[in-house]
Structures are given as structure tokens and as C-alpha cells.
Amino acid sequence: MSIFDLTIAVAARALAAKQISSVELVTAYNGAVAALNPRLNAFITTTPDLALAQAKAADARIAAGEATPLTGIPLAMKDLFCTAGVRTTAASKILEPFIPPYESTVSGKLKTAGAVMLGKANLDEFAMGSSNITSGYGPVENPWKRTGSDARLVPGGSSGGSAAAVAARMALGATGTDTGGSIRQPAAFTGLAGIKPTYGRCSRYGIIAFASSLDQAGPMARNVEDCALLLNAMAGFDERDSTSAQRAVPDFTTALNRGVKGLRIGIPAEYRLEGTNPEILALWDKGLAWLRAAGAEIVDISLPHTQYGLPVYYIVAPAEASSNLARYDGVRFGARVDGVDLIDMYERTRAAGFGAEVKRRIMIGTYVLSHGYYDAYYLKAQKVRNLILRDFTEAFAKVDAILTPTAPSAAFGLGEKMDDPVTMYLNDVFTVPASLAGVPAMSVPAGLSSEGLPLGLQVIGRHFDEETVFAVSAALEKAAGFTALPELRAK
Amino acid sequence: MAYTLEGRTGTWEVVCGLEIHAQVISESKLFSGASATYGGAPNDHVSFVDAGFPGMLPVINQECVAQAVRTGLGLKAQINLFSRFDRKNYFYADLPNGYQISQFEHPIVGTGVVEIELQDGTIKHIGITRLHLEQDAGKSMHDQHAAKSVIDLNRAGVALMEIVSEPDIRSPEEAGAYLRKIRQIVRYLGTCDGNMEEGSMRADVNVSVRKAGEEFRTRCEIKNVNSVRFVMHAVETEALRQIEVWESGGAVKQETRLYDPARGETRSMRSKEDAHDYRYFPEPDLLPLILEQDWVDALAAKLPELPDEKRRRFCAEYGIPFYDAGVLVADQAMADFYETVAKGRDGKLAANWISGDFFAALNRTGTTLETSPVSAAALGELLDLITDKTINGRIAKDVFEEMVETGKPAAAIVEEKGLRQVTDTGAIDAAVTKVLAENADKVAEYKSGKDKLFGFFVGQVMKAMQGKGNPALVNEAVTKQLG
Numbered sequence: 001m002s003i004f005d006l007t008i009a010v011a012a013r014a015l016a017a018k019q020i021s022s023v024e025l026v027t028a029y030n031g032a033v034a035a036l037n038p039r040l041n042a043f044i045t046t047t048p049d050l051a052l053a054q055a056k057a058a059d060a061r062i063a064a065g066e067a068t069p070l071t072g073i074p075l076a077m078k079d080l081f082c083t084a085g086v087r088t089t090a091a092s093k094i095l096e097p098f099i100p101p102y103e104s105t106v107s108g109k110l111k112t113a114g115a116v117m118l119g120k121a122n123l124d125e126f127a128m129g130s131s132n133i134t135s136g137y138g139p140v141e142n143p144w145k146r147t148g149s150d151a152r153l154v155p156g157g158s159s160g161g162s163a164a165a166v167a168a169r170m171a172l173g174a175t176g177t178d179t180g181g182s183i184r185q186p187a188a189f190t191g192l193a194g195i196k197p198t199y200g201r202c203s204r205y206g207i208i209a210f211a212s213s214l215d216q217a218g219p220m221a222r223n224v225e226d227c228a229l230l231l232n233a234m235a236g237f238d239e240r241d242s243t244s245a246q247r248a249v250p251d252f253t254t255a256l257n258r259g260v261k262g263l264r265i266g267i268p269a270e271y272r273l274e275g276t277n278p279e280i281l282a283l284w285d286k287g288l289a290w291l292r293a294a295g296a297e298i299v300d301i302s303l304p305h306t307q308y309g310l311p312v313y314y315i316v317a318p319a320e321a322s323s324n325l326a327r328y329d330g331v332r333f334g335a336r337v338d339g340v341d342l343i344d345m346y347e348r349t350r351a352a353g354f355g356a357e358v359k360r361r362i363m364i365g366t367y368v369l370s371h372g373y374y375d376a377y378y379l380k381a382q383k384v385r386n387l388i389l390r391d392f393t394e395a396f397a398k399v400d401a402i403l404t405p406t407a408p409s410a411a412f413g414l415g416e417k418m419d420d421p422v423t424m425y426l427n428d429v430f431t432v433p434a435s436l437a438g439v440p441a442m443s444v445p446a447g448l449s450s451e452g453l454p455l456g457l458q459v460i461g462r463h464f465d466e467e468t469v470f471a472v473s474a475a476l477e478k479a480a481g482f483t484a485l486p487e488l489r490a491k
Numbered sequence: 492m493a494y495t496l497e498g499r500t501g502t503w504e505v506v507c508g509l510e511i512h513a514q515v516i517s518e519s520k521l522f523s524g525a526s527a528t529y530g531g532a533p534n535d536h537v538s539f540v541d542a543g544f545p546g547m548l549p550v551i552n553q554e555c556v557a558q559a560v561r562t563g564l565g566l567k568a569q570i571n572l573f574s575r576f577d578r579k580n581y582f583y584a585d586l587p588n589g590y591q592i593s594q595f596e597h598p599i600v601g602t603g604v605v606e607i608e609l610q611d612g613t614i615k616h617i618g619i620t621r622l623h624l625e626q627d628a629g630k631s632m633h634d635q636h637a638a639k640s641v642i643d644l645n646r647a648g649v650a651l652m653e654i655v656s657e658p659d660i661r662s663p664e665e666a667g668a669y670l671r672k673i674r675q676i677v678r679y680l681g682t683c684d685g686n687m688e689e690g691s692m693r694a695d696v697n698v699s700v701r702k703a704g705e706e707f708r709t710r711c712e713i714k715n716v717n718s719v720r721f722v723m724h725a726v727e728t729e730a731l732r733q734i735e736v737w738e739s740g741g742a743v744k745q746e747t748r749l750y751d752p753a754r755g756e757t758r759s760m761r762s763k764e765d766a767h768d769y770r771y772f773p774e775p776d777l778l779p780l781i782l783e784q785d786w787v788d789a790l791a792a793k794l795p796e797l798p799d800e801k802r803r804r805f806c807a808e809y810g811i812p813f814y815d816a817g818v819l820v821a822d823q824a825m826a827d828f829y830e831t832v833a834k835g836r837d838g839k840l841a842a843n844w845i846s847g848d849f850f851a852a853l854n855r856t857g858t859t860l861e862t863s864p865v866s867a868a869a870l871g872e873l874l875d876l877i878t879d880k881t882i883n884g885r886i887a888k889d890v891f892e893e894m895v896e897t898g899k900p901a902a903a904i905v906e907e908k909g910l911r912q913v914t915d916t917g918a919i920d921a922a923v924t925k926v927l928a929e930n931a932d933k934v935a936e937y938k939s940g941k942d943k944l945f946g947f948f949v950g951q952v953m954k955a956m957q958g959k960g961n962p963a964l965v966n967e968a969v970t971k972q973l974g
Contacts (some may be wrong), residue, residue, distance in 0.1 A: 082546045095513035102539060105545060206546040212775035241548050242777050323578050326589020327543040331642070339728055342584055342640075367566065369580070378772060 003028045004169035008226040011172055012069045015062055016246065022062065022072025023335035026055035028114050029074040030491035032170045036143075040488065042155075044079045044137045044166040045087050046119035046461025053057040053115040061114055069229050070113030076165040080127055081107040081217070081251060082206040086117075088312055091125045091135040092210040093419075094335050094353025095329045104206025104467050105176060105238045106217045113233040116172050122161030125355045126325065127182055127210040132160030132426040133414065135356040142190060143168035143486035147452035153411040156186030156427075158414040162220050163190040169490040173230050179214045180313050181431025185445035187220050187458025188406035191445045191484060193227050194220040196431075198464045200245035201440035203230075203238030209324040211317035212243075214435050217266040224444060224473045225440050228252035231466065247464060255467035256474040261295030263472065266399035270306035271430060273408070280455065283447050287403055287457045290479035291472065299400045308384045309433040314425060315368050315381035316436070321358075360421065373483040385436050392437040396462045401472045404430050406443040406456035407419060430458060439468045444473045445482040454484065494662030496700070496727075498734045503700045505730045506707055508620075509722070511653045511673055514627065514691035521626045521650035522549030522592060529689055533643040541648040543587030548776050551576075555650040557790055558682040559624050562652055562797050565676045566619050570631070572760035572782045574623075576774040581767045585629035585642050597769040598623035600783050605656075606799055607668040608817065616750065617669050618657030620899050622938035627651050651682065658697065658707065663723035670694060671717050675798050679737025679823050680874045696750075697731040700737070708733075709743045713750050713757050725750040766924045767782075776875045781833065801826055809838025818846060831867035836874050844874065848888060853893045865894050873901035878931050885958050886910050914961045914969065919952070922960070928949045937973060945969065 003025065006014070011380045014020045028047040037043050051074060058072030082100035089095045102230045103111070111117070122363040124134040130138040131154035140160040142153040144167065159176030163186035164481075166174050175185035178196035185363050187194030195218045203218040209215060219230030233248045253433035267288055270354030272281065329337035337352050339345035354362070368377035395402060408429055434441035443456040457476060496503045520527050523540035540547040563570050577595040578588070600622035607615050629647035633640045640795060654673060660666050674685035674692060685692050694717075699710035713729055716722045728750075733743045748757040766896065796804070796819045805816040805826075819829045833841035849870060855865060873891060876882050882905055893904045905911060913919060926948060927934055937944040948969050953960050 088545070090545070098545070100545070102544075102546075204546075205548055206547040208775075240550060242550050263919075271926070319772060323580050323590050323772070326580060326582065327587060329584075329589060331584050332542055332587060333544065343582075346582060366770065369772055371770075374770075374772070421761045428889070440847065 002491060006189050007222050008070070008073050010069045010099040011073060012071075012229070015072050016042050016067060016254065017469075018062075022058040022059065022116065023052065023057040025072060026118070029118055029171060029445050029490075032168075033165075036168050036170055036488065036490060039109055040141045040143060040164050040170075041138050042122055042140050042161040042168065042170060043076065043119040044089055044135075044161070047086055047117055050086070051116050058114045058116060068113040068233065070110065070233050072116060073172050074116045074118050075110065076119060076121040076162050076171040077107055077117050078159055078162050078175050078177060078208050080123060080173060080177050080208045082208065083107050083117070083120065085118065087126045088120065088208070089137070090127070090325060091123045091137055092355070092358065093136040093354060094349070096136075096335055100206075101373055102206060105203035105240065106207065106234045108206070109218050109233050109236070110175070115233070118165075121159070121165055121174055124160065124182075125156035125358050126208065126453055127177055127179055128321070128357050128361055129157040130181065130185055130424055131412070131417070132157040132186075133200070133233075133418070134355055136355055138166045139414055141414070141488075143488035144190060144453055145380030152414045153453070154189070154414055156189035156407070157412060158182040159186050159194075159220060161192075163187060163462050166190070166192055166220055167486050168172055168488055170346045173219060173226050175217060175230075175234070177210075177215055177217050178431075178435065179210050179317060180214075180435045183218045183220055184431050184441060185407045185427060186457060187443040187455065188445070189343050189411040189480065191486065192220050192222060193224045193442065193444050193477070195217065195227050195229060195231060195442040195466065195473075196435065196440065197235060198245070198440045198465055200243055200277045200441070201464065201466070201480040203236070203241040205238055205240040210322040211322060212265055212306070212432055213316060213320060224300050224442070224470060224477050225253060225256055227442070228256060228470050245464065250467055252466060252470050255470040258467075259294060259397050260472055260475045261472045263296045263401065263468070264299050264399040265291050265472065265480065266301035266395055266402040268301050268303040268306065268395070268402060268404060270303050271404045276405075277409050279449050280408060283455050283457065284405050285405070287446055287476055290476060291403065293315065294475050294479065296472075296475075301395045301399060301402070303388075303433065304393050305384060305387045305396060307345065308432055309388060310425060310429055311435060312384045312388065312436060312466060313428065313432040314364070315377050316385060318361040318365035319369050320360045320365070322369065325354075325358070325388045343364060357421070364461045388433055389437045392433075392439055392456040392460075400462075401468050402460040404458045404460065406430060406458040410449040410453035421475045434458075434460045439463055440446070440469050442469050444480070446476060446480040447482065448484055452484075454482070494664065496734060498738050500738050501702060503730070503734050504703060505661055505663075505726060506658050506699045506701060507666050507668060507726050508658035508697045509660065509666065510656040510695040510697070511670065512695070513562075513654060513677055513685070515624075515652055516556050517552060517554045517558060517650055519552055520648040521552055521555050521624065523648055525648065527649045529691065531645055533641070535645060536645045537647065541587065541644055541821070543589070549592060549774070551777060551780065552650065555624060558600070558620060558780070559652055560652070560782070560787055560859035561680050561794060562654070562677060562682045563600030563603065563622055564794055565682075565797055566603035566605060566622065567599070567679045568619050568622065568652070569785050570600030570782070571597065571599055571601055572784060573597060573779060574599040574777045575759050575837060576777045577771045578774050579768040583628065583631075584640065585631045585644070587629065587647055587649065591626055591628065593625035593776070594776050599685070599778075602828055605672055606636035607665060607672050609664055609668060612814070615655065615665065617659045620655040622652050622654045625651050625653060633773070663726040666696065666726045667719045667723040670722055673708055675822065679795055679797055681795075686715050687719070690717060694722050696722055696725050696729070698726055698733070699743070700730050704765065708737075709745050709747050711743065711746055711757070713748045714760065716750050716964045721752050722751060724752075724755065726759060728755060732757065746902065752835070795823070798826075800835060805829070805838075809833050809842070811838050811842045815842050815846065828867045832871045832874065836871060837878060838853050840874055840877070844870065848891050852891070853955050856895065862894075864898050865891070869894060869900060876901055876905060880912055880914065880961065881905060882910055883912050883959070883962050885953070885962075886912070900904045910959060912961050913956055913959045914964060919956070919960055919964050919968045920972070922955045923948075923953050923965070923972050926955055927972055933955055934973070945973070948973070
């Protein structure tokens with residue numbers, strides 16, 4: 001078995017059994033990054049020396065018998081997590097020179113667990129996008145190809161660099177963040193598992209904010225088990241984030257073998273959208289058949305406000321973003337373009353530092369919060385957001401989990417869907433409602449499209465019931481038996 | 492008599508409301524662990540949260556919340572068990588996040604009332620609209636460098652309470668009395684030091700004018716006025732300016748103005764059209780602030796006695812006039828000093844001594860209550876000597892001066908200098924006999940009807956006894972011998 005075919009769980013066992021050292025593992029993955037990154041652009045910053053130093057420390061820790069399941073495991077860190085002493089850009093030119101003097105809670109927890117950081121993964125600028133084309137450091141290429149085509153495809157977004165890195169075997173796992181689908185959709189586009197935990201499960205401290213009431217960190221990996229191992233280390237209350245939940249973190253791996261016998265799985269009628277790719281719908285049907293065969297009860301449910309999810313999301317998220325991004329003003333950190341006075345300096349700095357999509361969302365957000373428009377947009381959106389939450393609350397009185405497709409299509413080509421931002425926004429149609437409700441949701445690779453591209457199914461659970469999400473996802477994974485590999489990968 | 496201003500077209504009434512920004516006394520800032528202490532080298536007290544660095548999040552400081560609640564209780568105001576923080580968005584170089592975290596829709600404290608007293612003794616109630624918590628901005632300085640502005644973020648993130656009054660104020664005097672009263676209350680509570688020179692308390696003054704019986708006319712807001720005197724002057728100046736505008740056929744425009752104490756005028760800062768659109772929305776980084784009634788009750792139970800209550804109690808308990816009590820409760824230390832002296836003694840005597848000889852001595856020696864050479868206990872001992880007739884009031888003044896100079900206890904001075912009052916009637920009679928004999932002519936005048944000479948005889952006797960005679964006994968003996 002190639003060192004690049006390992007999962008985190010398998011690698012951890014091999015490390016524990018001294019069949020392999022972290023230095024060997026990390027050296028191999030550093031090599032894969034060096035070889036593939038120039039093509040895929042999955043990393044904005046690579047940290048091979050730091051990774052090797054961490055690998056040495058990890059080996060010492062393993063030798064001392066003080067290892068965790070993540071000790072010595074090479075990971076990609078989405079470049080939205082502030083990492084002390086390592087440049088953190090949020091894929092924006094405005095943060096090109098920014099080296100944080102502090103560590104985000106989640107990356108710090110992974111560090112404490114002994115995980116190794118290979119570098120900072122590319123993303124859509126400030127996590128605003130579904131294709132990774134908005135990055136200020138160039139787009140990421142999806143390692144998957146359509147059958148018989150060499151067209152460059154997007155890895156999805158915003159955690160596209162994380163997705164491409166893991167899919168191309170440049171890392172064993174990665175951190176992502178999900179605001180409206182930014183973990184789940186790229187996971188689906190690249191044949192990975194990825195979970196957006198319950199809002200409040202992981203601390204947002206040190207994660208560069210996009211939309212504070214939606215942002216949530218989560219893992220992306222080759223399988224469901226690896227996601228559970230990563231989330232075990234990433235989750236937990238943090239007094240530095242007032243929105244993080246004061247709840248004990250269960251061992252998510254214990255849920256993996258629970259099975260779905262007796263579970264009630266909801267199929268929301270409203271997700272069967274007009275014009276949805278029949279392949280996606282067919283995969284969905286297959287998914288529910290698998291779960292039924294595994295002993296689950298399939299229940300038709302209604303989430304009546306689903307259709308308002310996207311419009312609500314594209315009001316709430318830009319509103320918060322317009323305010324969150326006001327701090328990038330050239331005064332204290334990051335890039336500055338001098339001007340004749342303060343206002344001129346602001347304008348030049350922000351004009352040069354932000355890309356088009358970020359500017360668009362700042363303008364939308366500023367507009368919806370403006371005097372005279374607030375009630376019609378932001379306030380109305382908050383009310384509808386409450387209705388969406390109520391949809392889920394009522395549904396979860398009847399079912400234990402909900403099954404839907406992750407994305408309305410497979411990965412699309414670089415340059416496609418570029419003309420109209422709204423078409424691009426439609427990518428998030430299945431993922432946004434769970435974000436607005438704050439409930440946990442996971443994408444599991446479930447099959448290939450007729451063009452040979454991976455497709456994902458989404459499992460949505462109750463607040464803080466990631467365990468059921470893992471149990472259902474593991475069952476789907478087992479039934480789907482997804483083994484396909486992307487064309488571009490370390491071998 | 493209501494305060495009015497005479498214009499060319501008639502009599503005008505002034506309408507005024509104050510927004511007072513009071514810096515909360517706390518160890519650390521409202522949303523970060525950085526020190527909230529005044530001073531320090533520029534940018535010494537700044538955390539990454541205060542500086543608005545990427546990924547940094549606010550965490551509410553419970554002590555600041557407690558201070559706001561205490562203040563609300565002191566203002567006899569509604570404490571809102573549910574309140575929420577909002578973002579007030581605007582760009583400025585010393586506002587690191589590009590927004591101020593404030594409370595817009597749901598303030599922590601609702602309506603209350605404050606009692607003010609005017610020169611003529613009138614008591615008036617001024618309504619409190621609300622009190623909310625918010626963070627301060629930093630400080631921009633434009634005179635430190637030829638081409639650059641520099642920024643000090645020490646103050647950025649420090650907790651402020653904004654206390655908003657109803658437009659109940661009708662004169663500069665009322666504005667001054669209200670501001671002083673709020674300052675007195677927060678100082679009693681220990682929630683703000685009320686130091687206007689250091690900027691830990693400042694006021695935005697809303698002023699309009701109207702003719703009797705009219706609805707409110709357009710108001711102007713005068714920003715950041717930083718002394719009681721300036722607030723009073725700003726109200727008058729701005730009212731006169733508005734009257735002039737109305738009377739010349741113009742209309743007052745709603746705008747924000749700046750008070751220039753050097754020139755004694757207000758100037759336009761920005762008009763309503765240029766007003767910022769602050770795009771308030773709920774702060775998503777913080778959960779709503781939910782208080783437990785028990786927690787509020789516990790704070791209320793530990794609240795110190797406030798000036799109004801203390802004043803009334805002083806009147807009732809120590810039998811002193813309302814006005815005197817007002818002077819004594821002006822600040823907490825003074826009230827405590829008085830109470831130490833008055834406790835178990837004659838309250839009026841204590842009040843007279845403190846507002847008379849004691850204050851005079853502080854003034855003369857340039858000392859304060861804290862540094863006074865005569866402590867409350869020492870002054871009390873002096874009063875005890877008067878009450879138990881060891882010395883008389885006249886001698887007590889000399890003893891007190893000696894105490895101020897030497898810091899010695901009253902009893903020691905009395906013993907040392909032999910100042911004990913003479914109550915031996917034999918000695919007094921002898922002194923009276925001698926004085927009457929020496930002043931036979933005056934005795935004759937007295938007997939022919941010049942009653943006023945009685946005081947002269949008493950004075951002479953006291954003088955002969957070096958002031959130590961018991962005044963009552965001396966009076967008695969003089970009366971008897973003049974027969």
C-alpha cells in the first residue's frame with residue numbers, strides 16, 4: 001500500500017506500531033505538495049520545514065507513548081485559521097503581508113494533539129465563493145477530471161484548497177470552514193467526507209470572520225472515520241468565543257458503528273427542485289434505499305421555507321461580512337495604499353486589496369443594513385431565518401436525521417458559471433438551510449456522475465447531535481463503497 | 492421663577508436633554524482583558540481584540556455589566572434582564588473594528604428618574620430615558636508628526652455607560668445641577684470616577700428653544716462638552732443662537748455642533764444630511780445579555796446609601812437642616828467624615844463645626860478630608876470636651892487651632908495649657924465681684940437702664956478668667972450680683 005493511500009486512522013495505527021515514522025510520512029507529503037502544488041495551487045503558503053520539525057517532535061512523542069490519534073499526521077490548514085508566526089491571508093491581497101502573532105483555537109488544538117501542518121490551504125477570498133476562483137492567489141484546480149477530458153475543474157469552495165489537497169493526496173486531512181456550504185460542497189466536488197458541525201461546536205477564535213453567525217470550522221478527510229478523529233480534536237468550548245457551546249464533546253468515533261437500524265431518516269420534499277440534475281436525484285434515491293436496507297425508516301418530511309434559504313443567506317452573510325471586513329482599512333495591519341488623506345487611503349487600500357466578489361458582498365451587505373432598507377431586508381431575513389430554524393425543529397420532532405444531495409451538480413469547469421453571480425450562488429442551495437439553522441451537516445461521497453466526477457449526499461442532524469450524523473454517514477459510506485480516485489494525485 | 496430668555500419677538504423657553512458618557516470603573520476593558528486604567532504609554536493597554544485584529548472576538552466583562560446595573564439601580568431605573576449588543580458601523584482611524592459595539596435597540600437599563608435641587612431650594616425630577624453599555628474608541632493625534640497622524644488605542648474598548656435623559660431640563664442651571672447629580676451618584680456607587688478633566692465623563696447636550704405652550708422645535712446636539720460650567724454655558728449660548736435664527740426668520744437645522752470654550756460659541760460640525768448611517772445590527776459575536784433577577788437583587792442589596800437617602804436620613808437622625816445636610820452629602824467621603832463625628836454626639840454641633848472651623852482650616856492649610864491634620868475621631872473628641880463642659884465653646888476654638896497646628900489630641904492640649912472650664916462658683920463670684928468693683932461707673936449706667944452693658948460685664952469676667960469660665964455660671968453670677 002502506498003503511503004499516499006493511507007487514511008488518518010490507518011496512518012495513526014502504523015505510527016503507533018512504529019511501522020512508519022512521522023518524519024517519513026511528512027517527508028513524503030512534503031514531496032507531494034512540492035510536486036503537485038504548482039499545478040493545483042491548493043496551498044497559498046507551504047511550511048515544509050515547520051512540518052518536518054513538527055514531525056520530529058511527533059515521533060518523540062510517539063516514542064514516549066504520549067501520542068494522540070493525530071500525532072504526526074500531516075494536515076492542510078485552511079488559510080482562514082490564524083497561525084502564530086505563519087502568514088495568514090484569507091486568500092486576500094489585503095492580508096498578503098499579515099503574520100498573526102496568535103493561534104486560532106482550532107489550529108491550536110490540532111497542534112496540541114500533535115498534528116503536523118503542511119501549509120495554508122487556498123480558499124475563496126475571505127471564504128466568499130463556491131468555486132475557489134475568487135482567491136487573490138489564483139484558483140485551485142480540482143484533481144478530478146471528467147472522463148476523457150482534460151478541462152480544468154473547480155474544487156468547489158470556499159474550502160477548495162483543503163479539498164484539493166486531501167483529494168490529491170497532498171495531505172491526510174484538512175481543516176475547513178463552512179458558512180453556507182464551504183466544507184460540504186467542496187467535499188462533494190472532490191470525493192471527500194466533510195462535516196460542518198453544529199454552530200458553536202468549534203471555537204471561532206482566531207478564524208478570520210466572514211459571517212459570524214454562520215461561520216463554523218470542521219474537518220475534511222478521505223472518509224467519515226477520519227472526520228470523526230479530526231473533529232474530536234477540533235471541537236470544544238472556548239471562553240474566548242462567546243458563541244461557542246459549553247457542552248462536553250463526545251468521542252465521535254464511537255458513533256461510527258452504531259448503524260441506522262430504527263433511525264427515522266427524513267426526505268424533504270422541497271429539496272426536489274425543478275430542473276435538478278436527474279443524476280443527483282437518482283443518487284439521492286439510491287442513498288435512501290441504502291439506508292432503508294440498513295434498517296432505517298424513511299419518512300417524507302417538509303421543510304416549507306427551504307426556498308427562502310438562499311435569499312436569506314445572501315442578505316445575512318453579506319450584512320455581517322460588510323461589517324466584519326471594515327477592519328481591513330490599512331491602518332493597523334495588512335496592506336496599505338497611501339492616499340492624500342484618511343478617506344483616500346481607505347478607498348485606495350480597499351480598492352486594491354479586495355477582489356470583485358468581496359467588494360460585491362460588502363456592497364450588498366452595506367445596502368441591506370442601510371437606513372430605510374434594514375427592515376425590508378436584514379430584519380425580514382432574520383425573521384425568515386427563524387422560520388427556517390423552526391422547519392428543522394419541527395422536522396426533527398419526527399425524524400432523527402435528514403438526507404439530501406450536497407450540491408445540485410458535480411464539479412464544473414473553471415470559467416463556467418462565471419457570467420452571473422446568482423448562478424454561482426445556486427451551488428449553495430442544499431447546504432445553506434442547515435447553516436442558517438445552525439444544525440450539523442455532513443457530505444459523504446456516494447457515487448460518480450456519468451462524467452466520472454464524484455457526487456455527495458448530505459446528512460443533516462439535530463443541534464449537537466453530530467453522533468447521529470456520523471452514524472448515518474458511516475452507513476451511507478459503507479453502502480456506497482466509494483473507491484474512485486482522482487486523476488491528479490500523489491502516487 | 493422659570494428660566495426664560497427674552498428675544499425681540501417675545502419670551503423663549505429652553506428645552507434640553509443630556510447624553511452623558513461615563514467611563515466605567517473596571518480593571519479591564521468591556522470586551523477584552525487589557526487594562527482599563529487611565530494613562531500609561533501610548534498603546535500600552537491594547538490587546539489584539541481592542542486593535543481589531545483578524546479572528547479576534549469580544550467577550551463581555553461581567554464587572555462592567557455589574558457596574559452598569561449598579562448605576563441603573565442608583566438612577567432608580569428599570570434593569571432590563573434581557574439586553575443585546577449591536578454594532579454601530581462607521582470608519583475612523585481610531586475605531587479599530589470599523590464598528591463600535593454598543594446597545595441600540597435593547598439597552599441594559601431603561602427609564603429612571605433623578606432628583607435635582609436648584610439654588611432656590613426647588614426640587615425637580617429629571618427623567619432618565621435609558622442607560623446602555625458601549626465601548627470607547629481610541630484617540631487620534633494630529634500634532635505629533637509633520638505628515639502623519641498617530642493613534643493611541645489605550646482607551647479603545649474601555650467600557651462607557653451612556654446615560655440619556657429625557658428633554659426635561661429647562662435652564663442652564665438645571666443642566667448643571669443634573670450633570671453634577673449624575674456625577675455625584677456614580678461617584679457614590681463607585682461606577683465612574685466622574686473626572687471630566689481626564690475625559691472619564693463627558694456630555695452631549697441637546698438644545699432647542701420654544702415659545703410658551705409650543706411643541707418641541709428642532710434641536711441641535713452639541714458634542715463632547717467636558718465640564719459642568721461649559722455645559723451650562725453651551726446651553727445658554729446655543730439657546731441664544733437658535734433664538735436669533737428663529738427671530739431673523741430662519742429655521743434651526745437639525746445638526747451636530749461643537750462647543751468652543753475659548754470663543755464661547757457653538758459651531759456646526761455636520762448637518763443631518765451628512766449624518767452617518769450607522770447601519771446598526773445585532774452583534775453576532777455576542778449572545779444576548781441575560782441577567783438573573785437574583786444577581787441583580789444581590790447587587791441592589793450591596794448598593795451603598797445614595798446621596799438623596801443619606802441627606803434625608805441625616806436630617807432625621809441628626810436633626811440638621813436640609814440645606815446643611817445637602818452640603819455634607821456632596822461627596823461620600825465628606826458624608827462619612829460627618830457621620831463619624833456626629834455619631835453619638837450632637838449632630839447640629841458636629842455640622843456647625845465641620846462647615847465652620849473645620850472647612851476653614853482645610854482651606855487655610857490647603858488640605859483635603861484625606862490629608863486633614865484633624866481626623867474625624869479627633870474632632871469628635873473635641874466636641875465631647877465641649878459637651879461634657881470640660882471646655883467652653885470659646886476655648887474649643889483655640890484648642891482646635893492648636894490641633895490643626897500640632898496634630899495633638901484635644902484632651903492633651905486642654906491639660907497641657909490648663910484650659911479646663913472653671914465651674915467653681917466661688918471663683919466665679921470672686922471674679923464677678925472684682926470686675927463690678929472696678930467698673931462702678933458702668934454698674935451705675937446699667938442700673939439707670941443701659942441693659943446692653945450686661946454683655947460687657949460678662950466679657951470682662953471671662954477675660955479676667957482667661958476665657959475659662961463656664962458661660963452659664965458666669966451669666967448667672969453677673970445677674971445675681973447686679974441684683
